[in-house]
Amino acid sequence: MQHSSRRIALGQMAALFFGSSIVMEGCGPSHSKDSIDKTEKSLKTVHIPSGSFPKAPDGVSFGDGVKTGAKVRSEYTNGQLCCQEIYLKAKQAGPPPHLHKELDEVMRVVEGTVHVLVGDTVTALKAGDWHVRPHGLVHTFWNASDQPALCIDLYLNQDFLSFFEEFMRIMNQLQKKGLTLESNEGQKLNNALLAKYGIEMFPEQFPPIIAKYGLTM
Numbered sequence: 001m002q003h004s005s006r007r008i009a010l011g012q013m014a015a016l017f018f019g020s021s022i023v024m025e026g027c028g029p030s031h032s033k034d035s036i037d038k039t040e041k042s043l044k045t046v047h048i049p050s051g052s053f054p055k056a057p058d059g060v061s062f063g064d065g066v067k068t069g070a071k072v073r074s075e076y077t078n079g080q081l082c083c084q085e086i087y088l089k090a091k092q093a094g095p096p097p098h099l100h101k102e103l104d105e106v107m108r109v110v111e112g113t114v115h116v117l118v119g120d121t122v123t124a125l126k127a128g129d130w131h132v133r134p135h136g137l138v139h140t141f142w143n144a145s146d147q148p149a150l151c152i153d154l155y156l157n158q159d160f161l162s163f164f165e166e167f168m169r170i171m172n173q174l175q176k177k178g179l180t181l182e183s184n185e186g187q188k189l190n191n192a193l194l195a196k197y198g199i200e201m202f203p204e205q206f207p208p209i210i211a212k213y214g215l216t217m
Contacts (some may be wrong), residue, residue, distance in 0.1 A: 007055070009189075011203075013014070015046075018037060026057050031103045035216045038146065040172070042180060043076070043077060043078060043183045044076070046072075046076045046095070046147050048072065049072055052066075052107030053069030053070050053071070054070050054071070054073050055070075056162070056165045058169075060168045060169060060172075061165075061166055061168075062164050062165065063086060064143070066087050067085050067086075067087035067150055068084070068085060068086050068087045068159045069084060069085060069196050070082075070084050070164070070165075071083050071085055071152070072154075072160035073083055073161060074161060074162070076180065077145050079159065081108060081154055081156050082154075082159055082160060082161045083152055083153060083154040083155060084152070084153055084157050084161060084164075085110075085151070085152055085153075086150070086152075086153055087148065087149075087150050087151065088114065088142070088143035088148060088149045088150070088151070089143065089148055089216075090143060090145060090146045090147055090148055091143065091144065091145075091146070091213075091215050091216050092142065092143045092215065093142045093206075093209070093210055093213060093215040093216065093217050094140050094141040094142045094143075095140055095141075096201055096202070096203050096205075097117065097139065097140045097201070097202040097203075097205040097209075098138065098139070098140065098199055098200060098202060099135070099136060099137055099138045099139065099200050099202075100135045100136070100158070100197075100198055100199060100201070101136065101199075101200070102135050102157050102158055102198050103135050103136060103155055103156070103157055103158040103160055103197075103198070104132070104133065104134050104135050104155075104156040104157055105133040105134070105153055105154065105156070106130065106131070106132050106133075106151065106153075106154040106156070107121060107125070107130065107141070107151050107153050107154070108128075108129070108130050108151060108152045108154075109125045109126060109127050109128065109129050109131075109132045109149065109150075109151045110127060110150040110151060110152060111127055111148070111149055111150040112127065112143065112145060112147050112148055112149030112150065113125065113126050113127075113143070113144070113147075114142070114143060114149050114151050115141060115142050115143070115144050116131050116133070116137055116139065116140075116141045117138075117140050117141065118133055118138070118139045119136050119137055119138060119139075125151075135157070138202055138205070140206075140209070142155060142209065142213060142215055143215075144213040144214075144215070158197065158198075163193070163197045163199075166193055166196075167193060168188075170186070170189045170190065173189070174186050174189075192206075
């Protein structure tokens with residue numbers, strides 16, 4: 001049962017952040033994470049046009065073809081922070097409950113209402129609201145309304161956009177071998193990725209949330 005719940009949780013993570021219109025490989029302006037010089041105090045001006053999702057050096061990007069995707073990359077800020085936009089359809093579940101051992105998050109709701117769970121506390125965030133989630137706390141979020149929602153998730157202490165891009169590379173690697181994330185190799189690669197970024201998942205907490213709020217995955 002626990003193994004099954006974990007597979008469902010991983011599938012939901014992929015569906016939420018990568019969607020059905022994934023830009024898996026491509027070309028265009030790239031910025032190497034290794035080139036970040038955290039001792040450099042001056043930042044370069046970067047313009048990210050609306051609807052665009054800056055890619056990794058190898059062209060990997062992620063998004064759902066609507067609004068979900070990377071925005072401010074870590075290399076733009078000398079490793080101080082990065083962020084992405086997250087688009088939630090009506091009644092859409094967010095990621096499985098999880099915690100970050102190092103990463104702190106700041107969310108701002110741009111459109112609609114987003115419910116956020118931290119520990120046992122649920123907070124409804126309306127457009128214009130901000131929410132801070134320190135590391136070490138189990139959390140998730142979802143859209144319980146009948147209207148879509150858009151939020152910005154800002155990540156501190158870690159280049160978390162690279163987590164999603166590394167996940168994309170794993171999916172590409174598995175696809176070329178005719179394997180899935182549920183395969184032994186897929187599970188091994190994904191577990192190593194979660195450990196690398198200090199993420200612990202609690203998929204057993206997911207079904208009650210989905211049932212209570214009538215969410216879809």
